[in-house]
Amino acid sequence: MALPKRKHSKARTGKRKAQWKIALINYSLCSRCGHPRLPHTVCSNCGYYNNELVVSHLREEIRAKRKERKQKEMIEEMEKRIEEEEKKKKKE
Numbered sequence: 001m002a003l004p005k006r007k008h009s010k011a012r013t014g015k016r017k018a019q020w021k022i023a024l025i026n027y028s029l030c031s032r033c034g035h036p037r038l039p040h041t042v043c044s045n046c047g048y049y050n051n052e053l054v055v056s057h058l059r060e061e062i063r064a065k066r067k068e069r070k071q072k073e074m075i076e077e078m079e080k081r082i083e084e085e086e087k088k089k090k091k092e
C-alpha cells in the first residue's frame with residue numbers, strides 16, 4: 001500500500017482548509033408578498049407558487065381557489081367561442 005513519505009505540515013493542512021468557504025444562498029423575492037424564498041419553491045410565507053395557492057393550512061381554501069380559477073377559464077373560453085360565432089354570422 002502506498003504511504004505518504006513525509007508528514008503533512010499544519011501550515012499545509014491549514015492552507016487547504018482555508019479554501020473552504022460558505023457560499024451565499026441564492027434567494028429571490030416572492031412576487032406576491034415580497035418574502036425572500038428559494039427559487040423554484042413554494043413561498044413559505046403565503047403558500048403561493050406561480051401565482052397559485054399551493055400550500056395552506058386550510059384545504060378548503062386551496063380547493064375554492066382552484067375551482068374559482070377553473071370557472072374563470074371556462075367563462076373566458078365560452079366568451080371566445082361566442083365572439084367567434086358572432087364573427088362568422090357577420091361574414092354571412
Ligand SMILES: [Zn+2]
Nearest residue numbers: 030033043046
Ligand atoms: Zn409569498
